[in-house]
Amino acid sequence: MNLNKILVVIEPDAEVQAALDKAGPIAKAAGAELELVLAEYSPYLEDGYYFDPVQAAKLRQEHNSARKEELEKLADPWRQQGLKVDSQACWGKPEHTEIVNRARDSKPDLVVSATRHHNKVARLLLSNEDWELVRYCPVPLLLVKDKPWPAKAGVIAAVDPDHAHDKPATLDHKLIEAAKAFAGLSGGATHLYHSIWLPPLAGMYSVEADGDAETAKLTALADAHGVAADACHWSRVEIADSLPEVVSETQAAIVVMGAVSRSRLDRLLIGNTAERILDHVECDVLVVKPDEIPALNTVLI
Numbered sequence: 602m603n604l605n606k607i608l609v610v611i612e613p614d615a616e617v618q619a620a621l622d623k624a625g626p627i628a629k630a631a632g633a634e635l636e637l638v639l640a641e642y643s644p645y646l647e648d649g650y651y652f653d654p655v656q657a658a659k660l661r662q663e664h665n666s667a668r669k670e671e672l673e674k675l676a677d678p679w680r681q682q683g684l685k686v687d688s689q690a691c692w693g694k695p696e697h698t699e700i701v702n703r704a705r706d707s708k709p710d711l712v713v714s715a716t717r718h719h720n721k722v723a724r725l726l727l728s729n730e731d732w733e734l735v736r737y738c739p740v741p742l743l744l745v746k747d748k749p750w751p752a753k754a755g756v757i758a759a760v761d762p763d764h765a766h767d768k769p770a771t772l773d774h775k776l777i778e779a780a781k782a783f784a785g786l787s788g789g790a791t792h793l794y795h796s797i798w799l800p801p802l803a804g805m806y807s808v809e810a811d812g813d814a815e816t817a818k819l820t821a822l823a824d825a826h827g828v829a830a831d832a833c834h835w836s837r838v839e840i841a842d843s844l845p846e847v848v849s850e851t852q853a854a855i856v857v858m859g860a861v862s863r864s865r866l867d868r869l870l871i872g873n874t875a876e877r878i879l880d881h882v883e884c885d886v887l888v889v890k891p892d893e894i895p896a897l898n899t900v901l902i
Contacts, residue, residue, distance in 0.1 A: 602711070602741065602782040604631035608704055610714035610734075611639040611672060618675065619715040623745045623885070625679050627713075630786040634685035636707055637672045640699035641692060665690045697733035705739055716744040716879065716886075735860060735888050741779060743855070745885045754854035755789040756780040756887075757847060759840070761859075762795060762818035772859045772891050777826045779889050780857045789854070792832045793823050794847050796840040812837075841878050848882050857887045 609624045621637065628635050641664075672688035679686050689707075691699040704712055716731045734742055758780035760773040777793065784791045797815045812835075819833045834851075836843035848856060858878075879886055 602779050604628075604633045604710050604782070606636065606707070606709040606711075607633050608636045608638055608700075608707060608709035608712045608740075610700055610712065611637050611675065612715060613639060613641050613668070615715075617747065619745050619747050620713045621675060621679075623743070623750070624711075624713040625682075625684070626750075627711075627783075627786060628679075628684055629682065633710070635676070635679060635687070636709060637676055637686065637688040638700060638703050639668050639672055639688075639690050640696040640703075641668065641690070642694040642696055661692055665692055695730070695733070697730045697737065700734065701737045701739065709740055711741050711743060712738050713743045713745060716746060738888070741890075742888045743885060744879065744888065746883070748883060748885075750787065750854040751789075751852065752787070753789040754784070754787040755792060755851050756784040756855045756857060757792045757794050757834075757844075757851065757853045758857045759794050759796075759844065759859075760819070760822060762815070762822050763797075772889070773822060774826070775889050775891075776857045776859055777822070777828065779887060780855075781826065781828075783855055783857075783887065787854075790832060790851070791828050792834060792847070792851050792853065793819060793828055794844060794856075795819050795833075795835040796838065796843055797835055798837055798839045798843070841881050844878055845882050848884050853884050855885045855887050856882055857889060860888050860890050 604627065607624050607628050609620050611618060611621065624635060627633070668690040669688060672690060676686035676688055689703060691703060693699040700712070700714075712734070714731055714734055731744055735744075758773075758776040760776055762773065777791070781791045795815065797812070815835055816833075819835055820830045823830060823833050834847045836847070844856065847853075856878075
């Protein structure tokens, strides 16, 4: 990944801006510029809700100007450290659409957004803004939590050498190169992870995968990218249970995962792997997609 520009999603009225706290050091290490984007919407400032169109338009303008000033205050400390920082206050509903549209217009190399724990109902309804960013963000998306990175942050690429889930073959290579790029920024190690878990046959008998064959595939993939064989990890346990253990063992700061386009029915039945494990791992998650970017009406699972 060539990080020349990073778009940072700023949370309105948040005391801690976790996305900016992570994006700033990345930009310094990579020599990239930052763009701070705050997307917001309130029905109270819509035309005719409480105010006539002229008053509502004036109030929205005043509100955006106030938000712009707040963004400039957040940008100043990073500018003093030598970074180029722009800012943009957006108004619209839903907020994730404004961020996606800004990313399409601004063409950053990375979008960084904070995420927090989501309860089961929220995940089922898929109503959270970061879920929507996972689906529609046109560039790699780094979802960060409040946990700070260690001095030498390790990175895990969750790959699938079997392509059991119909992922494009080139996606694994993108995941590994992204992991190497982020690990290189901090001098950390790059790891590969693969779950060879298979669902029980007819709900009764487990299907045993060939461990030797899986090891050979994973190490061959690692060798092609200059990753050490002892940095390869695979498990017979489902990814949502086994990946957090690998994260803990390696003390990784970021997990790099892929997301591909599927049907709406599959989305309801299967769900997005990135979404299912986001709350299970303590580290940050970088979501990378194939070169074909989905339109806003495309569903990712």
